[in-house]
Amino acid sequence: MKIFSTEHIRNIDRVTIEEEGVSSMELIHRVAEGVVNEILSRWSPSKPTMVFAGAGNNGADALIVAKLLIEAGFNPHVVLINVKGDSLSPDCRACRDELLRLGNVAMTEIVHTSHIPTLTADHLVIDGLFGTGLRNPLEGGYMAMARYINESGATVVSIDVPSGMYGDWNSRILARNVVHADLTVAVQFPRLAFFLSDNAPIVGQWKVVDIGLSRRAIEQTPTKYFFIEKDDVRRVLKRRPDFCSKADFGHALLFTGCYGMMGAAVLAARGALRSGVGKLTVHAPRCGFSVLQTAVPEALYLPDRNENVISDMTPRVNFTAIGVGPGIGTNDATRGALETLIKTIKRPMVFDADALNIISRTPALMDHIAPGSILTPHAGEFDRIFGSQASSETRLLRALEVAHKYKVIIVLKGRYSATVRPDGKIFFNSTGSAAMATAGSGDVLTGIITSLLAQGYKSEIAATAAVYIHGLAGDIAAHVEGEYGSLSGDIAACVGKAIKAIMQV
Ligand SMILES: NC(=O)C1=CN([C@@H]2O[C@H](COP(=O)(O)OP(=O)(O)OC[C@H]3O[C@@H](n4cnc5c(N)ncnc54)[C@H](OP(=O)(O)O)[C@@H]3O)[C@@H](O)[C@H]2O)[C@@H](O)CC1
Ligand SMILES: Nc1ncnc2c1ncn2[C@@H]1O[C@H](COP(=O)(O)OP(=O)(O)O)[C@@H](O)[C@H]1O
Numbered sequence: 001m002k003i004f005s006t007e008h009i010r011n012i013d014r015v016t017i018e019e020e021g022v023s024s025m026e027l028i029h030r031v032a033e034g035v036v037n038e039i040l041s042r043w044s045p046s047k048p049t050m051v052f053a054g055a056g057n058n059g060a061d062a063l064i065v066a067k068l069l070i071e072a073g074f075n076p077h078v079v080l081i082n083v084k085g086d087s088l089s090p091d092c093r094a095c096r097d098e099l100l101r102l103g104n105v106a107m108t109e110i111v112h113t114s115h116i117p118t119l120t121a122d123h124l125v126i127d128g129l130f131g132t133g134l135r136n137p138l139e140g141g142y143m144a145m146a147r148y149i150n151e152s153g154a155t156v157v158s159i160d161v162p163s164g165m166y167g168d169w170n171s172r173i174l175a176r177n178v179v180h181a182d183l184t185v186a187v188q189f190p191r192l193a194f195f196l197s198d199n200a201p202i203v204g205q206w207k208v209v210d211i212g213l214s215r216r217a218i219e220q221t222p223t224k225y226f227f228i229e230k231d232d233v234r235r236v237l238k239r240r241p242d243f244c245s246k247a248d249f250g251h252a253l254l255f256t257g258c259y260g261m262m263g264a265a266v267l268a269a270r271g272a273l274r275s276g277v278g279k280l281t282v283h284a285p286r287c288g289f290s291v292l293q294t295a296v297p298e299a300l301y302l303p304d305r306n307e308n309v310i311s312d313m314t315p316r317v318n319f320t321a322i323g324v325g326p327g328i329g330t331n332d333a334t335r336g337a338l339e340t341l342i343k344t345i346k347r348p349m350v351f352d353a354d355a356l357n358i359i360s361r362t363p364a365l366m367d368h369i370a371p372g373s374i375l376t377p378h379a380g381e382f383d384r385i386f387g388s389q390a391s392s393e394t395r396l397l398r399a400l401e402v403a404h405k406y407k408v409i410i411v412l413k414g415r416y417s418a419t420v421r422p423d424g425k426i427f428f429n430s431t432g433s434a435a436m437a438t439a440g441s442g443d444v445l446t447g448i449i450t451s452l453l454a455q456g457y458k459s460e461i462a463a464t465a466a467v468y469i470h471g472l473a474g475d476i477a478a479h480v481e482g483e484y485g486s487l488s489g490d491i492a493a494c495v496g497k498a499i500k501a502i503m504q505v
């Protein structure tokens with residue numbers, strides 16, 4: 001699914017109205033119906049409800065939500081902001097009139113005063129103050145209103161975006177001056193801001209209501225941001241021909257493990273094998289022999305000279321892709337070996353975990369990394385290499401810079417792992433959950449990416465598809481083992497099932 005900027009959404013909205021002959025009032029009703037459906041599936045009409053409507057079309061949506069709620073048996077109090085009595089947009093005015101025609105509507109229209117009826121923690125608030133028409137961060141009475149809503153402890157449903165927040169980048173807003181939603185019901189598309197961890201307390205849970213904006217305009221409007229769903233991955237995964245052999249599916253080489261961290265090697269190896277690589281070699285220290293040959297007998301084991309750590313990363317097999325990092329430690333011998341690997345191999349590789357920690361100590365190594373390589377840092381690893389970041393937004397912006405500068409793909413791991421490409425495109429992942437916040441789950445991902453790369457998928461595709469597969473494997477594991485009980489081994493075990501589920505038509 002495409003993620004559009006506010007400007008693009010306005011344009012698609014305009015095209016829909018002009019070219020498809022749909023009126024803006026019709027679109028407002030579709031938004032309101034979508035919002036009300038979400039409300040009715042969660043709360044009963046006895047819930048005390050207050051609807052806050054601004055002067056623009058976000059307010060218009062809210063007024064029709066109020067109307068539909070009344071028709072569903074709710075008894076909402078409506079607060080309409082109409083400074084000086086003449087600030088309503090034409091649609092907002094029309095919606096106010098439509099609501100008032102019901103008769104007996106409890107409405108406070110804020111014209112000259114700012115008296116707001118008492119709001120309690122028991123209330124459900126419908127927040128239709130500001131949507132995509134927000135020009136500047138909220139100030140004065142608007143800011144006070146956002147704070148009042150937040151401090152009341154009421155449950156908040158925001159229409160389109162939480163009021164005071166921009167759908168795109170939000171560097172200038174202060175969280176406490178923005179309405180904090182429990183549920184945000186976005187119009188047609190999720191917004192970039194929803195995918196950034198710092199905004200999670202503001203956006204809450206989010207849903208999208210499809211209001212049937214022009215398919216043609218959606219297809220023809222270019223964007224750099226995407227939300228990756230099953231169909232996107234299904235389209236890129238190749239079906240295997242009947243006449244094939246393991247030689248057709250590549251040979252992955254993993255440099256993983258050290259004394260005390262051989263589990264990382266096992267997990268990465270299982271991730272690679274379960275995602276279909278033809279052949280896998282694991283280069284690990286000698287101490288890993290019995291662990292690997294027992295836990296993953298399907299993998300070839302290549303012993304390092306050293307007993308406890310990897311001291312040499314000269315590829316000794318005919319590999320088609322290399323992954324390096326899980327559990328290798330950061331001691332001097334391994335560091336030297338990695339430096340040589342980076343400086344000699346000029347094909348895209350996958351770098352994770354301790355490989356990233358080693359790079360963070362010698363950032364100049366970034367200049368030698370082969371273009372098309374994939375780096376898979378979580379926030380801490382990213383900041384260690386590329387500098388400490390004040391927010392998830394600045395981290396993403398920095399990832400864009402880095403990907404462009406070094407021509408590499410950065411997979412910023414987290415709730416919505418972001419695959420950032422050198423061309424400035426960002427792919428947010430839709431699968432995965434908190435059940436995956438368990439040691440070793442990143443190692444499984446390294447195995448999957450390396451496996452897809454080894455099978456001949458381009459770096460960009462391998463990274464995005466692997467992240468989706470990994471998250472879906474986590475979802476399948478969590479379905480059985482639950483939020484607390486899922487182990488990274490369970491995630492690895494479900495990788496094949498995830499791919500099967502994706503490829504099923
Ligand atoms: N996408 C779609 O297809 C559809 C979208 N729809 C909905 O429309 C929404 C967008 O509506 P919108 O354009 O009327 O803008 P909205 O957010 O209501 O705000 C405008 C008002 O706020 C004011 N204002 C702005 N900043 C301010 C500030 N800092 N401090 C104080 N005031 C400020 C501004 O004042 P003005 O700039 O005019 O002086 C104006 O009065 C969108 O989010 C969605 O909910 C659906 O209805 C139909 C289909
Ligand atoms: N709350 C979450 N929602 C979705 N995915 C998550 C969540 N927490 C962790 N993950 C995923 O789990 C993996 C954790 O990787 P990482 O932090 O490298 O763990 P480790 O180093 O222990 O292997 C990442 O792919 C990340 O996206």
Ligand SMILES: [K+]
Nearest residue numbers: 130159161163
């Ligand atoms: K809003």
